[in-house]
Amino acid sequence: MNTPPTMQALRVHHFDGPDAWRLESVATPALAADQLLVRVLASGISFVDLLLARGGYQVKPDLPMTPGTEFCGQIAEVGAAVAGDWHRGQIVAGTAFGGTWAEYVLASPQAVVALPEYSEPALASDLGITxxxxxxxxxxxxxxxxxxxxxxxxxxxxxxxxxxxxxxxxxxxxxxxxxxxxxxxxxxxxxxxxxxxxxxxxxxxxxxxxxxxxxxxxxxxxxxxxxxxxxxxxxxxxxxxxxxxxxxxxxxxxxxxxxxxxxxxxxVDIRQFPLKEPQAAQANLQRTGALFAQGQLRPHVAASVAFQDWRQAIALAQDPQTVGKVVMHW
Ligand SMILES: NC(=O)c1ccc[n+]([C@@H]2O[C@H](COP(=O)([O-])OP(=O)(O)OC[C@H]3O[C@@H](n4cnc5c(N)ncnc54)[C@H](OP(=O)(O)O)[C@@H]3O)[C@@H](O)[C@H]2O)c1
CATH class of the missing domain: 3.40.50.720 (NAD(P)-binding Rossmann-like Domain)
Incomplete structure (x- = not known):
């Protein structure tokens, strides 16, 4: 299946909270030779994601921006210079610094781990960071x-x-x-x-x-x-x-x-780890994927909510009574 030229993305227009966020149509990111384009199946809402979306994180992104730092998805395209056994349709989990609350996200092959085909996307959606x-x-x-x-x-x-x-x-x-x-x-x-x-x-x-x-x-x-x-x-x-x-x-x-x-x-800083120690960070992500594949690492999913109902998902994630992870899926 060809990748469509546009996609849906949840975008933050101001750091004033969810009233300034919109699910809207944007250009699908263009693939560079050393990247993978991943069709996002599920993406969790974490403490860091909410901080980032409110402009409260140590690094403040330019606006408008698409939050989201971890995902489970399916490879849609493989860059021409990407080495290794990556192929379309492969199920992966990974991380990107922003951008995962969208239908497609670009990822470095070093920032994703291949998962078994039968992996449940909601359960694999928080491996990349959490x-x-x-x-x-x-x-x-x-x-x-x-x-x-x-x-x-x-x-x-x-x-x-x-x-x-x-x-x-x-x-x-x-x-x-x-x-x-x-x-x-x-x-x-x-x-x-x-x-x-x-x-x-x-x-x-x-x-x-x-x-x-x-x-x-x-x-x-x-x-x-x-x-x-x-x-x-x-x-x-x-x-x-x-x-x-x-x-x-x-x-x-x-x-x-x-x-x-x-x-x-x-x-412990998972954001700087791959920048300072790329090989160790890659091995760490592989180990994380292996623990998941062996059934030893699973989030507790409080709710899995369609991206179209993102307001409900964000409200649940912000509610201190919610026990476990809120995940959004396409
Ligand atoms: N250094 C890194 O590389 C790295 C990576 C990922 C996350 N983090 C950080 O780790 C922390 C936890 O992340 P997470 O994704 O696990 O968050 P989370 O799912 O929201 O859990 C945070 C926990 O902290 C406790 N807590 C205590 N006081 C709180 C308060 N005032 N507001 C909210 N929670 C409070 C809560 O438990 P109780 O209700 O039981 O107190 C809650 O279960 C965050 O600060 C995040 O930024 C750091």
Whole structure:
């Protein structure tokens, strides 16, 4: 099937919120020799996507822009200079920095991973960033070992749930911290060995009953006041992974805490990773795809909504009561 000259794309015209967004007809992106053109089947709505669309991300795109950073789709065209076994119709998951909330997106072959033909697009739609971040953080940065204890903050979020699964695949024990009973139940169903209420007034004491020797790795997607509490709960040689600041505040830590624990504070940045370490980032994405293909990495899809009903999808994704990932599909 030939690629049509125009496509539907959800475009942001101002950073004032969804009232300034429109699903409209635009030119289908032109393929360069070193790229793949992918027909998007499903694309998730993540915390970063919403930040980007509101102009709140560290990098501000020019307007109008099409948000979306991760996708599952089908290869529509392969650039003339692309090496490797890529072909039309192949199912892939991947990432692009903006542009995935559209019918077609351009992607670098290094930024996609081939998936089994039968892959469910909604379930593969958040591998490119969310899944890849969990693998990079736990396997690449913290080098989590079997038998270690991993504490996941914001554990019912997209990255948090992926981290529970990657930590379990590494043979670790997982303690998941989340704010509601529904979210903690989801964490337990996803594989967490124990859960803790992030609003518990005696959170550190409760954690100590679950991990008397301390935790080996902290997955921190939340920031704010939880970061110091978690860092103080590390065991000797502990690693604290700085991933995000969903709570809003970037915390400050006293460096003597690292000395007392022989501990490391490790940054994780999935956006810069492929720019600084292209081969390692590609291997990380392949590993993410392999975990998916083995059934060890799956998002919890709260709702899969047609792109035509994008307002409903965005409202659901912004609702703090929504548990799991909201995905849009064509
Ligand atoms: N460094 C990287 O490479 C990288 C990659 C991907 C994402 N991120 C960052 O990681 C963070 C999590 O991303 P995500 O996609 O997992 O997000 P998400 O699905 O929206 O989950 C965020 C979680 O954070 C918790 N949270 C605490 N305070 C919050 C607040 N004030 N507002 C919203 N959530 C709050 C929530 O859990 P509770 O209700 O249980 O508290 C929620 O489940 C974001 O800051 C994102 O920018 C970083």
């Amino acid at each position: 899944g890849a971040t969990a693998v990079h953080a736990l396997e690449g940065r913290a080098r989590v070992q079997p038998g270690e204890t991993v504490l996941v903050l914001g554990a019912a979020g997209g990255v948090g749930l992926a981290c529970i699964q990657v930590a379990k695949a590494s043979g670790a024990r997982v303690i998941a911290s989340a704010s509601s009973a529904d979210k903690r139940a989801l964490c337990a169903r996803t594989g967490a060995d124990a859960t803790i209420d992030s609003r518990d007034a005696h959170w550190r004491e409760t954690l100590r009953t679950l991990a008397p020797q301390g935790v080996d790795v902290v997955v921190d997607t939340v920031g704010g006041h939880m970061s110091e509490l978690a860092f103080r709960s590390l065991a000797w040689n502990g690693r604290h992974l700085v991933i995000g600041f969903a709570a809003g505040d970037i915390p400050a830590l006293k460096t003597n805490l690292a000395l007392l624990k022989g501990a490391s504070l490790m940054g």
